[in-house]
Amino acid sequence: MATADILVSLVVLAMFYSILSLGMNIKYGHTGLLDFGHVGFYLIGAYTAALLVIPADVGGPSTVYLFGLDLPWVVGVLAAMVVAGIVGAIVALPTIRLREDYLAITVLGVATIFQRIIQAETWLANGPDALRGITPPLIDKFPVDGQSTLGLVLIALICGTVWVLTTLGLGRIRETLAEADRSVVGGATDTLYAIGLLGTERVLGTERMGDSTGENVSEPTTIGSEATTQFRMSVLAGGIVAVATAILAGISTRGGLLAVGTIISVYTWLVLLAGINSYANFDGMDYVATLALGTGYMLALAPMYYLDSLIIWLPLTLGAFAAVIGGTVYLRRNWSRFSARPFRYGLFIGVWFGAIWYFPIQVLTPLLDGNLMSAATTVFNNVVWMLSFSGQTPQVGYSRFTLFLFGSILLVVLYLMELIVESPFGRVLRAVRNDERVVNSLGKDPFLYKIQSMALGSALGGLAGALAAMYFQVLVFTMFAPRVTFIALLIMFLGGVGNNRAMIVGAFLFWAFQTATTELAGFVATDLRTNFQAFRFVLMGLLFLLILYYRPQGLMGERSRAEVSEQ
Amino acid sequence: MSDAPILEVENLQKKFGGITAVDGVSFTLETGKITGLIGPNGAGKTTTFNLISGFYKPTGGTIRFNGTDTQEIMRPSSAERSIWTGASASSIGILGIGAGRVLFGASPSVLAGGAVVGAGAGIGLYLGQGAYRNRSEGTKHSRPFQLAQQGMIRTFQITRELTEMTVLENLLLAPQGQMGENIVNAVVRRDAVAEDERQLREQTEEVIDLLELNHLRDEEAGNLSGGQRKLLELGRVLMLEPDLVLLDEPVAGVNPSLTDRIMDAITSMRDEGYSFCIVEHEMDVIMEISDRIVAMAEGKKMAEGPPEEIQENQQVLESYLGG
Amino acid sequence: MVALGAIGLSMVYSIAEVPNFAHGDLLTLGAYMALLVNKPGNVPLLDTLTTGGQSATMGGTAVLFALGVVATLGAIYMLGGVEALLGSFWPVDVPGGAALAVHVGLGAAVGAIASLGVPSIIAAMLFSGIVVAALGPLQERYVFGKFRAKDISLAMMLVVSLAVAFVLRFTIQTVFGSTTRSYSLQPEVEVFGNSINMVVVKFFDFYVTGGGFLLNVSDPVSEAVLFNGVFSWVSILLMFVAAAAAGYAGYRYRRGTRAILGPYLLGTIAGILAFAVIGFLTNSPGPVPQSPIHSTRVRLSVLNGAIIVLALGMMGLLHTLLRATKVGKAMRATSDNRDLAEIRGIDVDQVTMGVWVIAGLFAGVGGATLGVLFGTLKITMGFFILLPMFAAVILGGITIYGALVGSYIVGLAMEIGIFALPLGATYRTPMAFVVLILVLLLKPEGITG
Numbered sequence A: 001m002a003t004a005d006i007l008v009s010l011v012v013l014a015m016f017y018s019i020l021s022l023g024m025n026i027k028y029g030h031t032g033l034l035d036f037g038h039v040g041f042y043l044i045g046a047y048t049a050a051l052l053v054i055p056a057d058v059g060g061p062s063t064v065y066l067f068g069l070d071l072p073w074v075v076g077v078l079a080a081m082v083v084a085g086i087v088g089a090i091v092a093l094p095t096i097r098l099r100e101d102y103l104a105i106t107v108l109g110v111a112t113i114f115q116r117i118i119q120a121e122t123w124l125a126n127g128p129d130a131l132r133g134i135t136p137p138l139i140d141k142f143p144v145d146g147q148s149t150l151g152l153v154l155i156a157l158i159c160g161t162v163w164v165l166t167t168l169g170l171g172r173i174r175e176t177l178a179e180a181d182r183s184v185v186g187g188a189t190d191t192l193y194a195i196g197l198l199g200t201e202r203v204l205g206t207e208r209m210g211d212s213t214g215e216n217v218s219e220p221t222t223i224g225s226e227a228t229t230q231f232r233m234s235v236l237a238g239g240i241v242a243v244a245t246a247i248l249a250g251i252s253t254r255g256g257l258l259a260v261g262t263i264i265s266v267y268t269w270l271v272l273l274a275g276i277n278s279y280a281n282f283d284g285m286d287y288v289a290t291l292a293l294g295t296g297y298m299l300a301l302a303p304m305y306y307l308d309s310l311i312i313w314l315p316l317t318l319g320a321f322a323a324v325i326g327g328t329v330y331l332r333r334n335w336s337r338f339s340a341r342p343f344r345y346g347l348f349i350g351v352w353f354g355a356i357w358y359f360p361i362q363v364l365t366p367l368l369d370g371n372l373m374s375a376a377t378t379v380f381n382n383v384v385w386m387l388s389f390s391g392q393t394p395q396v397g398y399s400r401f402t403l404f405l406f407g408s409i410l411l412v413v414l415y416l417m418e419l420i421v422e423s424p425f426g427r428v429l430r431a432v433r434n435d436e437r438v439v440n441s442l443g444k445d446p447f448l449y450k451i452q453s454m455a456l457g458s459a460l461g462g463l464a465g466a467l468a469a470m471y472f473q474v475l476v477f478t479m480f481a482p483r484v485t486f487i488a489l490l491i492m493f494l495g496g497v498g499n500n501r502a503m504i505v506g507a508f509l510f511w512a513f514q515t516a517t518t519e520l521a522g523f524v525a526t527d528l529r530t531n532f533q534a535f536r537f538v539l540m541g542l543l544f545l546l547i548l549y550y551r552p553q554g555l556m557g558e559r560s561r562a563e564v565s566e567q
Numbered sequence B: 001m002s003d004a005p006i007l008e009v010e011n012l013q014k015k016f017g018g019i020t021a022v023d024g025v026s027f028t029l030e031t032g033k034i035t036g037l038i039g040p041n042g043a044g045k046t047t048t049f050n051l052i053s054g055f056y057k058p059t060g061g062t063i064r065f066n067g068t069d070t071q072e073i074m075r076p077s078s079a080e081r082s083i084w085t086g087a088s089a090s091s092i093g094i095l096g097i098g099a100g101r102v103l104f105g106a107s108p109s110v111l112a113g114g115a116v117v118g119a120g121a122g123i124g125l126y127l128g129q130g131a132y133r134n135r136s137e138g139t140k141h142s143r144p145f146q147l148a149q150q151g152m153i154r155t156f157q158i159t160r161e162l163t164e165m166t167v168l169e170n171l172l173l174a175p176q177g178q179m180g181e182n183i184v185n186a187v188v189r190r191d192a193v194a195e196d197e198r199q200l201r202e203q204t205e206e207v208i209d210l211l212e213l214n215h216l217r218d219e220e221a222g223n224l225s226g227g228q229r230k231l232l233e234l235g236r237v238l239m240l241e242p243d244l245v246l247l248d249e250p251v252a253g254v255n256p257s258l259t260d261r262i263m264d265a266i267t268s269m270r271d272e273g274y275s276f277c278i279v280e281h282e283m284d285v286i287m288e289i290s291d292r293i294v295a296m297a298e299g300k301k302m303a304e305g306p307p308e309e310i311q312e313n314q315q316v317l318e319s320y321l322g323g
Numbered sequence C: 001m002v003a004l005g006a007i008g009l010s011m012v013y014s015i016a017e018v019p020n021f022a023h024g025d026l027l028t029l030g031a032y033m034a035l036l037v038n039k040p041g042n043v044p045l046l047d048t049l050t051t052g053g054q055s056a057t058m059g060g061t062a063v064l065f066a067l068g069v070v071a072t073l074g075a076i077y078m079l080g081g082v083e084a085l086l087g088s089f090w091p092v093d094v095p096g097g098a099a100l101a102v103h104v105g106l107g108a109a110v111g112a113i114a115s116l117g118v119p120s121i122i123a124a125m126l127f128s129g130i131v132v133a134a135l136g137p138l139q140e141r142y143v144f145g146k147f148r149a150k151d152i153s154l155a156m157m158l159v160v161s162l163a164v165a166f167v168l169r170f171t172i173q174t175v176f177g178s179t180t181r182s183y184s185l186q187p188e189v190e191v192f193g194n195s196i197n198m199v200v201v202k203f204f205d206f207y208v209t210g211g212g213f214l215l216n217v218s219d220p221v222s223e224a225v226l227f228n229g230v231f232s233w234v235s236i237l238l239m240f241v242a243a244a245a246a247g248y249a250g251y252r253y254r255r256g257t258r259a260i261l262g263p264y265l266l267g268t269i270a271g272i273l274a275f276a277v278i279g280f281l282t283n284s285p286g287p288v289p290q291s292p293i294h295s296t297r298v299r300l301s302v303l304n305g306a307i308i309v310l311a312l313g314m315m316g317l318l319h320t321l322l323r324a325t326k327v328g329k330a331m332r333a334t335s336d337n338r339d340l341a342e343i344r345g346i347d348v349d350q351v352t353m354g355v356w357v358i359a360g361l362f363a364g365v366g367g368a369t370l371g372v373l374f375g376t377l378k379i380t381m382g383f384f385i386l387l388p389m390f391a392a393v394i395l396g397g398i399t400i401y402g403a404l405v406g407s408y409i410v411g412l413a414m415e416i417g418i419f420a421l422p423l424g425a426t427y428r429t430p431m432a433f434v435v436l437i438l439v440l441l442l443k444p445e446g447i448t449g
């Protein structure tokens, strides 16, 4: 698998886990309902979608299931949400009045019952064996290379969406910079933003460009109008990109695709850089220090790569790790800037680590062999992540389509959830979390709101499940262990409890960690691999405890309400 | 404004295990008047409030609000009951289908039978648990929100504000029947909701001005002082248009000048036709503002009458000195 | 055997106010710790110190001995720091040195039993009980205690304990890998010169016939009939009446007192005794009927019997501790109301640590027991027993005695449920929850609470 594919699959996983955690966040973050059985609704969504879209007779004698309706995915996904939502409400009806700990345990029990039903009832969904034969939408059309009309349309769609998402992200970054009043860094970002908008601000923009020193305060009456304008501009820019892509790729399949893919990929990388830069707000010293640490961690792993004998590499690796960790701790203790914002520095070390892995490490072998051409190709392929290459032919693979699809869904879901959370309805939910009795005394039935919250959160869980069915194409009951709930919780606490956008951050951090450790596990001796994989869960648990203790509000914390109401 | 009392309490009783916190209290609150409820600590005033507002289930006695038994007001509607019955019938019905399938195979008649039996069992289960509850907990209801919807609003002695929400949000929460509280409206009819919200904000600003909380509007309520919290609770009441307001020690910890302003606000609201029942320890304040006084001690009503009369009442004076 | 775990869980729940999701994994830990003694050759790292499967080399013996000593002293240390090691928690005043000597001696004894007892399963249980008793409180000290100091909500405590469970489970998996293991049980044990086969099951066959009830106990290996008795309906009636009468008499005799042998306990014991005695007196041998109305076979080995006796013994000890000692009284007070107990001068923190030690002890032994009963050791075993345990604890209303009652109800429900309904064994755990949900719907505060 090309390294870019690993990156893409990381992003895709993070996307549907974001949705899963958004559901958890609605329940716990906004309403205060601790649902340890969240995985149950994920399961319901996954199996509902699977049974609706699977053809009636795909399995042959070895695969038995209740029915396969061969319906389109749209129906499957929507049905998954509806069914999961309804089941969520039904489960909530009797349990929601219980004390929080009873509630958590009871719904955990319910989720376990769901899982056991799937496991035991062979007629339902192939029992303990995997349910196979789930075909994701349009997969037979891929990879596309722009030679057919459908291919062109798909590519244009994908490219346009990626552009919209990236530009939206960039807009957020710019806002953050403007708020922090860091116009020096903002200069480059603004230029990038101007490029990203492709001039659409001339058509739609009410907003002043290029000067981020104050005056950005919008009227408090028009809630979110600025955001809407941004959204429109980004979408228009995306549309332009889509059309341009179609034209270019239509004119010259190879050259056009290559050009568009390169431009979009480079744009995303630049935006990513801008984002990291704006978050970090580093100066030269910081960059050097974190780069040194990131490289140090990578080097510490080196003995594991290159030495075969466990007896030799284990102590070496551990020793090297002890050294770099010691260095980190020393820095944290003695360098005031480091200790003030440890998460920022930690993230940055992680970014360096990832960057080193993504670029230099991948070409180490060809470089050492003196094969410069191959090394350059690899680097190029990794940079132009949009395209996958079959030999010399640039293509857009199915995973990019999944990325586009999930990204759009995530965006829509996030938008809707923000709407809901910022509405008076969301206000009542937060009031329920704070103190039910007040809500009660003001003539609102807390019970009703809790049920709705459960239904909504569970529906999101169901949606995530449907997407999981689409992504994995195979469902086994073991995929729905309570561990999934744990991960959703972890993501929620990692990002920020009660903060929808933070779910995405949390999901990305989690899957970055997962991917990194999976890659590492590849270098561990085979017989120790399971131990290693267990070990990373230990690390994860410890990390969780540390977060719960030192930052129970999560890395990003809840968005300040004052800030929200100012908009 | 009618002459019928807005609230009639008759023989109200509440036992907590061995303690009888409220012991056969009867009084009426007159429409458009301020009634003071006084008594030493532990007299049962807060408990009485909790009973009236529906937070506790009375052990005995009746409360009539605008002439209707509050138990009647809080009774779950038949629609709600049928939803519950339907939900349990359908969920157990599905189990029934599953069980039928597992036990007897998948013929349509078995599945239908399973569904019917399951649904029946579900209804039975629901009715059964209802009956069981009635037997063990009594048939009393505790659904304060329904009373609040009918126009009875209370504040809490130990303030209960939403600590993680700002002052502004605390106030915005209060009004009933907001359009955006419906999740569908919140998504589909955004413009109307925004308009609704704008009007609400204007109203909120007025209340904030009145309570002099301007500088705190974006402060989280958890960071307020005790007196400020009292004000916030009062503010929530002002955001509503209740028929009857129950205030539990509304000015404890509030500075004198602000106390005066609050009392002025209450009096002018009374003059507009609202009815109040106020628990307060500040004798000067309560005697001045109240039209009538009910005095309690040790769960019983001790005296009732106009303030001047109560001030002379020997028993009341004694209980205050003794307590 | 849910009971042993459930008791520990409910103690932690009610006294330390931690709904501990990690408790199941504490049981798993216990099960794997027993492996150290039972099958040291099967334990990573330790296997380099063993010769083949089941016996340890000098090095291995030394390691086990050291572990035993350290664990014992550690558990005592957890009770109250250095002072506890010097005997501060003893009911009588003794010079510190003497107490320390006794403790060290105790530790040495445990170490000796562990290291010399290889591969006896009983020694293994003792060893894992002690080790987990020392490890369990660490959770309180380094995690839950810290979080409690921050005054977090119950929901957050649940999340914390879930994280702890995660760490614990995967630490075990990191060390032991994910292969399924099992104990090796010695079938023959010498008791007073007789060799008794511990493992082979005996059949307890119950037949219901028109004339009464027949119990036939047989040894499937030797095909010897060990016991055979027919109980006519009259005699059964008599047994029940006698049991009820004796039980009630016992209850009356002790009613109102709060001695170790309280009214309920005495009543129960008297009832069971009366039941057994009358049964013994009134039965007569009879042939196994050809067409009984209903028949059931229960398989029970001597080992299983021994485990039941062991569990009962531990519960008895705990009961005595709670009723008859100052520590027990403090524990009960803390369980009722933590703040009030603190005001009344009870060292709540120390009580809490003591509770964790006991919970750890029970979890260690319970885990090893589970390993024996299940036949295999799996990483997830603790988690799956955790769910019924929680069901039992909540059923019992989060009290220690309630947990006992709850355990039996849940255990019965699990067995009867899958037996009465034609459901696979997969549904064992769900049955526990069905009971729990039903009870919560009707009576949210639990049965005895």
Ligand SMILES: Nc1ncnc2c1ncn2[C@@H]1O[C@H](COP(=O)(O)OP(=O)(O)O)[C@@H](O)[C@H]1O
Pocket (backbone or CB within 6 Å): B016, B019, B020, B021, B039, B040, B041, B042, B043, B044, B045, B046, B047, B048
């Ligand atoms: N929830 C409760 N449980 C047990 N006792 C209570 C409860 N609420 C109030 N009480 C008891 O009822 C009595 C009256 O209390 P309260 O109504 O708060 O008095 P007041 O408001 O007049 O000071 C007190 O003795 C108090 O201990």
Ligand SMILES: [Mg+2]
Pocket (backbone or CB within 6 Å): B045, B046, B047, B157
């Ligand atoms: Mg009071």
